[in-house]
Amino acid sequence: MMGRERILLVDDHEANLVALEAILNPLRKTLVRARSGAEAMKALLRDDFALVLLDVVMPGMDGFETASHIKRLDQTKDVAIIFLTGADGDPSHTFRGYVAGAVDFLTKPFDPWVLRAKVQVFLDLHRKSRQLKEQANLLQRMAGRGEDEVRGAELAAELAQRLVTMEERLCAPEPGESGLGVEAVKELSGQMATARQTCDRLVEHLRVAE
Structure with a gap:
């Protein structure tokens, strides 16, 4: 746990x-x-x-x-x-x-209230980031088991790159940006949640195909 x-x-x-x-x-x-x-x-x-x-x-x-x-x-x-x-x-x-x-x-x-709300949003994003990394790693391990899973490997790599891009935007804003703020981070959090759902579906598909 x-x-x-x-x-x-x-x-x-x-x-x-x-x-x-x-x-x-x-x-x-x-x-x-x-x-x-x-x-x-x-x-x-x-x-x-x-x-x-x-x-x-x-x-x-x-x-x-x-x-x-x-x-x-x-x-x-x-x-x-x-x-x-x-x-x-x-x-x-x-x-x-x-x-x-x-x-x-x-x-x-x-x-x-504002401080707690912002902290909660970043914690949620951190949690989803870790979950997505774990799913991407699992996909990469599973997708190498046969030719039928080549597409799964490509999608895993695509999701991993999407995560890297999101984390770079979050952890290293461009000079001159006014900061992401709560709303922008919520948007990124939603994108990560969607990507993770895609990972879940791919993992289930690959398990059935085994």
Whole structure:
């Protein structure tokens, strides 16, 4: 049975971490704290995370530098990052955040409902992404068993490429984009769900053909 998804909360202020935990506890996910960029990287290399909520302004390694490290490593590059910043922050922070690999950007103080809703959408997308990868891998294994399954292999490869394209758009928005936001991510989530349904049908077809 799959364990609860992990969310990494990164902020150098204890009060902010406590507030984030209070907002996100109703989601019943595993919440892990990090008080610095260095602590965040250690946590990410130790465990798998579905999402990172990352403060921009921190001493030492700030949020942008931390995000760059996350996106450079194969083990962590696909983890979604939501940047958190103060209302009096530099206006250029938003642009820098998306360039660094953020999927969204929230300004403190944020509405608890909005934060929970956005986090839930990204968790749903993460879940569907993993399911689709598993289905694509299963298809590729099954489709190599005979000439009759060649088309199945081609469709599996097509679905895998579709997933890669969606993840690239999610985890690395084009410089200058205003961010995907909840609605765009819901759209991607729906596309992934449709692709997964196609995978399910193909898997069932190949099992019958065995």
